[in-house]
Amino acid sequence: MGAEHIDTRLPEEPTERSQDLHSDTHRITRGARTGPAAAEAASKNDITALETAAALENLLVSLYRSAVALPFVKNGPKTVAEFFDTSAQHHQAHAKAFNEAAAKAGGQAQTQPDETYEAVVTRTLPSVRTPADVVRLALHLEDAAARTHTRNVTRVADTKLRRLFASVAPVEAQHRATLLAVQSLLASGHESLIEIPTDAPRLPAAIGSATIPEVFQPIANARPMSEGAIK
Amino acid sequence: MRRARGGWELPISEDRLGRLTKEMTEAHHDTLPAMRADAASLAERLRALGPARRGGRPVSEDRAGEDRTAGRPAAPTAADRVTAENRPGGSGPADAGRRRFLLGAGSLGAALLLTGCTSAGTDEKGASPQGEPPEVLPPRAAADTVMYTAHLRFVALSAALENQAVGAYGSILAAAGADRFGAVPPAVSTFVTMAMAHHIDHAKAWNAALTDAGKPAVTDVPLSNQRAITTALDRVTSVDDAAKLALQLEDQAAQTYLFAGYNGKSAAGIETAATIAPVEAMHVSILRFILGQDPVPEAFLPEDLAATPSLLTV
Numbered sequence: 264m265g266a267e268h269i270d271t272r273l274p275e276e277p278t279e280r281s282q283d284l285h286s287d288t289h290r291i292t293r294g295a296r297t298g299p300a301a302a303e304a305a306s307k308n309d310i311t312a313l314e315t316a317a318a319l320e321n322l323l324v325s326l327y328r329s330a331v332a333l334p335f336v337k338n339g340p341k342t343v344a345e346f347f348d349t350s351a352q353h354h355q356a357h358a359k360a361f362n363e364a365a366a367k368a369g370g371q372a373q374t375q376p377d378e379t380y381e382a383v384v385t386r387t388l389p390s391v392r393t394p395a396d397v398v399r400l401a402l403h404l405e406d407a408a409a410r411t412h413t414r415n416v417t418r419v420a421d422t423k424l425r426r427l428f429a430s431v432a433p434v435e436a437q438h439r440a441t442l443l444a445v446q447s448l449l450a451s452g453h454e455s456l457i458e459i460p461t462d463a464p465r466l467p468a469a470i471g472s473a474t475i476p477e478v479f480q481p482i483a484n485a486r487p488m489s490e491g492a493i494k
Numbered sequence: 495m496r497r498a499r500g501g502w503e504l505p506i507s508e509d510r511l512g513r514l515t516k517e518m519t520e521a522h523h524d525t526l527p528a529m530r531a532d533a534a535s536l537a538e539r540l541r542a543l544g545p546a547r548r549g550g551r552p553v554s555e556d557r558a559g560e561d562r563t564a565g566r567p568a569a570p571t572a573a574d575r576v577t578a579e580n581r582p583g584g585s586g587p588a589d590a591g592r593r594r595f596l597l598g599a600g601s602l603g604a605a606l607l608l609t610g611c612t613s614a615g616t617d618e619k620g621a622s623p624q625g626e627p628p629e630v631l632p633p634r635a636a637a638d639t640v641m642y643t644a645h646l647r648f649v650a651l652s653a654a655l656e657n658q659a660v661g662a663y664g665s666i667l668a669a670a671g672a673d674r675f676g677a678v679p680p681a682v683s684t685f686v687t688m689a690m691a692h693h694i695d696h697a698k699a700w701n702a703a704l705t706d707a708g709k710p711a712v713t714d715v716p717l718s719n720q721r722a723i724t725t726a727l728d729r730v731t732s733v734d735d736a737a738k739l740a741l742q743l744e745d746q747a748a749q750t751y752l753f754a755g756y757n758g759k760s761a762a763g764i765e766t767a768a769t770i771a772p773v774e775a776m777h778v779s780i781l782r783f784i785l786g787q788d789p790v791p792e793a794f795l796p797e798d799l800a801a802t803p804s805l806l807t808v
Contacts, residue, residue, distance in 0.1 A: 460786025
């Protein structure tokens with residue numbers, strides 16, 4: 264088989280499913296096991312989840328910081344630049360919280376970005392030309408973070424960590440809703456309405472419907488727990 | 495042999511990759527024999543039970559003799575959500591299949607109790623957002639028969655909150671239709687319609703958990719603050735007032751489910767709370783944007799506005 268036939272994406276899906284399955288199995292069987300070994304395994308699992316979460320947050324911080332430096336963002340709608348800046352601060356706070364929790368659980372701080380998505384950002388960022396391009400890229404990452412953190416609420420063993428993931432996931436979803444609103448306004452030519460306070464009576468109907476596309480936060484395609492783990 | 499692709503080299507040979515994938519698959523197969531063996535039959539059982547649950551009929555007719563203790567996984571909640579997630583934009587069939595798999599595993603019995611995911615440190619009554627035990631029984635209910643106990647009080651509370659939101663949005667739509675607010679911005683109209691539909695689906699999810707546990711669904715608003723909400727709705731005279739009231743309810747719902755998400759007693763219950771809270775938080779963001787406020791005001795969702803089960807009057 265020639266090199267052109269190798270698609271490295273192929274093993275990703277079964278690998279992700281396998282890792283998810285493994286983590287779920289681990290969680291399910293935890294109740295049946297007792298003793299230090301079970302506690303140690305649960306803690307290790309939690310640390311892995313925290314490291315991956317921090318890696319995703321690090322990448323989002325990096326993306327938003329890069330974005331605010333782009334000339335068309337700096338000179339574009341002020342509210343968009345401010346939102347990117349605020350979002351970077353939020354993700355910085357999330358990364359700090361995940362890393363502190365990891366350290367408390369006996370792990371290390373993850374200071375590197377998620378490698379899988381970093382490759383996407385590295386590949387895409389040089390070709391972005393408009394605020395809408397950056398918004399699309401940010402949506403991709405916020406969606407991944409929201410799915411992963413929501414999934415982790417059910418994957419981690421420690422109640423405090425569950426609380427942490429449960430308090431961060433909705434904020435990523437809020438970033439996503441806001442980005443979807445901005446995307447919708449940019450696409451419909453209502454750039455002037457991207458401001459706070461906005462002119463509510465002039466907002467198009469899509470702002471009320473296209474900004475929350477799902478009834479339940481999806482968790483399919485959440486990043487595998489080990490994706491951003493420290494190696 | 496290394497294969498170059500777009501400047502990137504596969505760091506191992508195809509044969510080696512194939513062997514590793516095979517070994518990984520086999521390792522999982524070795525780990526999960528009992529669960530895998532039962533997954534298909536459980537998925538069939540869940541499918542068979544689906545229509546009854548969707549109709550809100552108590553499961554006692556279908557599953558007489560089964561354990562319906564509070565700690566048992568609220569399977570229908572997740573199963574119903576599988577239906578919701580198969581809609582466009584939702585999670586795909588692969589996830590649904592895996593969820594059924596987990597639900598199947600949950601019923602295997604003592605060796606593989608899903609309730610084992612509950613943290614050992616979690617009190618049976620849960621803990622308040624401030625870490626203190628909440629007042630679980632309402633004054634009236636304590637004196638009479640309490641319909642929903644233990645963690646099911648949170649489920650019942652959640653269903654009641656959803657019904658309250660549905661009713662509030664319904665009132666707002668009716669008032670707008672009666673021209674009480676003057677011109678209603680198109681974004682507000684679509685938002686109210688969408689949010690109401692979301693809350694109807696959320697209520698179904700919570701109620702499925704109740705009926706599966708042998709408890710009646712919460713079909714009205716048995717909350718001690720309902721009179722105040724109704725009075726406030728009657729006094730609303732503008733779109734802004736209506737949006738502010740809706741925001742109050744959405745904040746309360748999102749924060750309540752955050753609390754429920756980390757204090758849940760079953761995997762399905764935790765997942766239900768965890769996957770609804772972000773959607774309510776998105777409602778919050780859009781309402782705040784419409785009201786001219788920062789759509790994402792905090793880095794972490796707070797819990798100070800979370801409802802406690804003491805609000806429940808049944």
